[in-house]
Amino acid sequence: MEPNDLIDHLSRIRTRLTVWLAAHQGEGEAAIAARQQLVLRYYGAVYRYLLGMLHDPAVAEDLTQEFAVRLLRGDFKRFDPQRGRFRDYVKIAVRHLVMDYWKKKKKSQERKPQALEPDQAEPAVENPPAADFDQAFLEKWKEELFARTWEALETIQAESGQPYYLVLRSKTDQPEARSAQLAAQVGAQLGKPLTGEGWRQLLHRARRRFAELLVDEVARSLETAEPEQIAEELIDLGLMSYCRAAVSEAD
Numbered sequence: 205m206e207p208n209d210l211i212d213h214l215s216r217i218r219t220r221l222t223v224w225l226a227a228h229q230g231e232g233e234a235a236i237a238a239r240q241q242l243v244l245r246y247y248g249a250v251y252r253y254l255l256g257m258l259h260d261p262a263v264a265e266d267l268t269q270e271f272a273v274r275l276l277r278g279d280f281k282r283f284d285p286q287r288g289r290f291r292d293y294v295k296i297a298v299r300h301l302v303m304d305y306w307k308k309k310k311k312s313q314e315r316k317p318q319a320l321e322p323d324q325a326e327p328a329v330e331n332p333p334a335a336d337f338d339q340a341f342l343e344k345w346k347e348e349l350f351a352r353t354w355e356a357l358e359t360i361q362a363e364s365g366q367p368y369y370l371v372l373r374s375k376t377d378q379p380e381a382r383s384a385q386l387a388a389q390v391g392a393q394l395g396k397p398l399t400g401e402g403w404r405q406l407l408h409r410a411r412r413r414f415a416e417l418l419v420d421e422v423a424r425s426l427e428t429a430e431p432e433q434i435a436e437e438l439i440d441l442g443l444m445s446y447c448r449a450a451v452s453e454a455d
Contacts, residue, residue, distance in 0.1 A: 236276070243272045245424065249348035250298055253341050257302055267301045289437070291425060295341045302337070346441055349425070353418045360413065367394060368410035375407055415447040 250271050254264035271294075274280070280293065354369070361369040370393060374386045383400040390406075391398035398406075422443065423434050438444040 235278070239276050239278070243275050246275075246294055247272060248351065249341075249345045250294070252344040252347055253298060254302065256340055256344060257337075258305070263305065267298075267305060271298060271301060289426065291345060295338065295345075298341065299337045342441070346443070349418065349421045349441075349443075352421050353414060356417045356421070357410070357414055360417075366409070367406060368413050370394070371403060371406045372410040372414055418443065419447060 247268060251264055251268040254267050255261060258264050258267075274297070280290075280297070354373075357372065358369040361367055367390060370390055371386075374390055375381075378386065383403050387398045387400045387403035390403060419434070419438065422437055422441065426434060426437060435444065438447060
C-alpha cells in the first residue's frame with residue numbers, strides 16, 4: 205500500500221469504531237454486546253501471551269477466561285483514552301493476572317514443600333522484568349493481528365472467488381519459489397491453468413488487500429478512529445513499512 209493509498213484508507217475508516225464508546229460509556233444490552241465484541245477481539249492475543257509466559261495450556265485458558273469475565277462485567281470502565289491505548293491497558297491487566305498467578309503458585313509451593321533429590325534444583329517461580337512482559341505481549345498481539353488478517357483474506361476469497369488467500373499463502377509459505385512454479389501449484393488447486401504473469405498480478409492485488417485488511421484490524425483495536433493515531437499505532441507495532449511495501453512486485 206503506497207503512502208497516499210494508506211492515508212485514503214485511514215480516512216475511510218474514521219467513522220467505523222462505535223463499539224468502544226458503547227462498551228465504555230453505554231449501558232444495558234448495548235454495553236454488554238459491545239464488551240462481548242471486545243472479548244472476541246482480544247481473547248486470542250491474551251491467550252497466546254499467557255501460553256507463552258506460562259507454558260501451560262490449561263492455566264493459560266483459565267486466566268484468559270478470567271480476563272474475559274473482568275472485561276464483560278465492566279472492570280475496564282476506568283480506561284481513559286486520553287492517557288493511552290486500550291492495548292496497553294489490557295497488557296497491564298493481563299500482566300497482573302500473571303503476577304497474581306505466580307504469587308499464588310509460590311505460596312502453594314511454600315505451604316507444601318516437596319522432598320528434592322540431591323541433584324535436583326529447587327523449584328522457582330519465574331518473574332521476568334516488565335520489559336520482557338511488554339515485548340512478549342507486543343509480539344503476541346502482532347501474531348493475533350496477522351492471524352485475523354489472514355482469516356479476513358480467506359473469507360474474502362470465499363465470498364468473491366478471487367484466490368487472494370491462496371496466492372499470498374503460496375508465496376508466504378514458499379518465499380524462494382519462482383512465479384512459474386507457484387502459478388502451477390495454485391492453478392492445480394484452482395483447477396485451471398495460471399500463467400506466471402497472471403499469478404504475479406494476483407499476488408500484487410492480494411498483497412494490497414492484505415495490507416488494507418491489516419490496517420483495518422489495527423484500527424479496530426484502537427479506542428479512536430483518527431487516522432493519525434492509527435498511523436502512529438502502525439509505526440509502534442512495526443507494521444507501517446510492511447503496509448507500504450505490501451504491494452511490491454513479485455520476482
